[in-house]
Amino acid sequence: DRIARNGLIWGPDHWHENYPMAKGDKQSPIEINSKDVQHDSSLGPWHASYDPGAAKTILNNGRTCRVVFDDTFDRSVLRGGPLTGAYRLRQLHLHWGSSDDHGSEHVIDGVKYAAELHMVHWNPKHGNFAGALKQPDGVAVVGIFLKVSGKYSRILQGIDNIKTKGKEAPFQHFDPSILFPKSRDYWTYHGSFTTPPCEECITWILLREPIEVSPDQMAKLRSLSKNGENEPVNPLVDNWRPLQPVKGRVVRSSFK
Ligand SMILES: NS(=O)(=O)c1ccc(C(=O)NCC(F)(F)F)cc1
Numbered sequence: 270d271r272i273a274r275n276g277l278i279w280g281p282d283h284w285h286e287n288y289p290m291a292k293g294d295k296q297s298p299i300e301i302n303s304k305d306v307q308h309d310s311s312l313g314p315w316h317a318s319y320d321p322g323a324a325k326t327i328l329n330n331g332r333t334c335r336v337v338f339d340d341t342f343d344r345s346v347l348r349g350g351p352l353t354g355a356y357r358l359r360q361l362h363l364h365w366g367s368s369d370d371h372g373s374e375h376v377i378d379g380v381k382y383a384a385e386l387h388m389v390h391w392n393p394k395h396g397n398f399a400g401a402l403k404q405p406d407g408v409a410v411v412g413i414f415l416k417v418s419g420k421y422s423r424i425l426q427g428i429d430n431i432k433t434k435g436k437e438a439p440f441q442h443f444d445p446s447i448l449f450p451k452s453r454d455y456w457t458y459h460g461s462f463t464t465p466p467c468e469e470c471i472t473w474i475l476l477r478e479p480i481e482v483s484p485d486q487m488a489k490l491r492s493l494s495k496n497g498e499n500e501p502v503n504p505l506v507d508n509w510r511p512l513q514p515v516k517g518r519v520v521r522s523s524f525k
């Protein structure tokens with residue numbers, strides 16, 4: 270059936286059977302080894318100018334918790350850094366583990382974070398998102414690592430009313446810039462979606478400084494379910510893709 274065909278019912282090792290891109294040379298996530306990173310002094314700072322009014326809804330699609338934004342015009346955009354032009358914010362979502370010692374998709378010098386937040390932007394020069402995901406410069410994702418600490422920070426209020434798959438709730442007047450850490454230092458490399466169809470259209474911008482979330486915020490994420498409302502409970506955890514081969518790609522850093 271549809272679910273089986275889109276490969277999500279089987280693990281990541283089977284994705285390539287339906288999505289050949291999954292075995293490409295520029296797949297994500299990857300491990301970042303500082304010894305192999307090349308500092309690029311031409312990499313300037315990135316700038317996000319987000320309109321809190323662009324936030325629309327928060328939803329559980331059975332695979333992640335996603336906040337959706339109005340991307341029908343240049344309302345919330347990311348520019349600078351490795352990017353040429355302004356990329357429109359479309360959605361943000363997270364990947365997390367069943368315990369604090371893992372959950373991120375990218376791994377930094379062997380360190381796995383409890384979660385990884387992705388802010389997905391697309392290049393309007395390609396007309397629409399579907400067109401952008403067919404282009405090597407089509408999509409830009411800012412990745413922010415989440416570390417668990419006593420300090421309290423509301424990553425996403427509103428998680429309470431999207432417990433099960435298919436649940437959606439209004440999520441307005443939200444400026445995702447509040448999620449950025451103090452430092453703007455980043456790594457950047459060319460990669461792919463970490464879920465099918467695994468298109469190699471992403472300029473990754475991974476922030477070096479993690480943000481801190483409280484244990485109860487992580488517990489809230491882990492309380493989400495993959496199942497629909499009246500189905501057997503299937504906890505939504507460990508929705509991260511295993512590491513993919515670097516295949517000679519060079520990861521550049523904006524910092525020394
Ligand atoms: N985890 S990730 O790499 O940031 C990531 C970002 C976006 C999508 C996405 O829009 N999939 C829907 C599409 F495009 F129709 F396939 C998937 C993964």
Ligand SMILES: [Zn+2]
Nearest residue numbers: 362364387463
């Ligand atoms: Zn993601």
